[in-house]
Amino acid sequence: MNQWSRIIQALLPPVCALCAAPGDAGYDLCRACREALPWNHHACRRCALPLPAAGHGALCGECLRRSPPFARALAPFRYAPPLDHLLLGLKHHDRLDAARSLGGLMATWLEGRIDSAPELILPVPLHPARLRSRGFNQSRELARGIATRLRVPVGHPRCRRIRDTPPQAELNADDRRRNLRGAFEITGPLPPRVAIVDDVMTTGSTARELSRCLQRAGVEVVEVWVCARAGRA
Numbered sequence: 759m760n761q762w763s764r765i766i767q768a769l770l771p772p773v774c775a776l777c778a779a780p781g782d783a784g785y786d787l788c789r790a791c792r793e794a795l796p797w798n799h800h801a802c803r804r805c806a807l808p809l810p811a812a813g814h815g816a817l818c819g820e821c822l823r824r825s826p827p828f829a830r831a832l833a834p835f836r837y838a839p840p841l842d843h844l845l846l847g848l849k850h851h852d853r854l855d856a857a858r859s860l861g862g863l864m865a866t867w868l869e870g871r872i873d874s875a876p877e878l879i880l881p882v883p884l885h886p887a888r889l890r891s892r893g894f895n896q897s898r899e900l901a902r903g904i905a906t907r908l909r910v911p912v913g914h915p916r917c918r919r920i921r922d923t924p925p926q927a928e929l930n931a932d933d934r935r936r937n938l939r940g941a942f943e944i945t946g947p948l949p950p951r952v953a954i955v956d957d958v959m960t961t962g963s964t965a966r967e968l969s970r971c972l973q974r975a976g977v978e979v980v981e982v983w984v985c986a987r988a989g990r991a
């Protein structure tokens with residue numbers, strides 16, 4: 759995605775990415791498709807895992823057994839059709855219009871759920887080699903809209919991915935954990951409250967590893983904001 763295509767995409771009038779009807783409220787989604795998205799209505803209050811309606815706001819079994827290293831995860835959507843399709847389009851087909859819509863929807867949803875903004879929004883960093891081949895970081899594209907709305911800086915040059923790990927989607931839960939060990943490096947002081955932003959959370963390995971790194975670097979409160987929460991693989 760070069761700078762020109764980015765500018766042209768931003769100038770085009772919004773069209774629904776799912777049904778091609780005119781977009782609504784500045785989103786590249788029409789109102790009907792937006793309301794029909796798989797909203798994560800009932801979730802674990804700690805890790806945002808989708809739960810049956812009766813379990814809303816409770817802790818999931820995993821969080822009861824072992825507290826995650828982050829204060830809480832928030833996810834407006836479940837990773838289910840057609841949202842999975844939108845996120846895959848963003849990641850693999852340069853559909854930055856999806857980031858514009860989903861980042862905007864995340865921002866509106868988060869505004870109703872956070873008491874005060876963190877001092878920094880940190881998209882999960884990509885390894886420089888991956889960033890070069892993809893041309894953009896999909897988490898950063900989502901984070902951009904949220905950061906603008908909350909007036910918080912986005913990204914931090916001292917937080918880097920130093921190992922180019924195989925894609926998590928190809929691994930099981932144990933391998934995901936091992937795969938990420940030592941993947942991130944933080945070399946400087948960070949503000950006390952940071953929100954990590956990612957596109958999808960499945961087992962939570964990435965969020966946990968990065969949360970631990972941030973805490974070792976002195977961050978006091980880490981929240982994890984993901985667009986979509988999948989069940990555990």
Ligand SMILES: [Zn+2]
Pocket residue numbers: 774775776777778779787788789790791792
């Ligand atoms: Zn539509």
Ligand SMILES: [Zn+2]
Pocket residue numbers: 802803804805806807817818819820821822
């Ligand atoms: Zn949980």
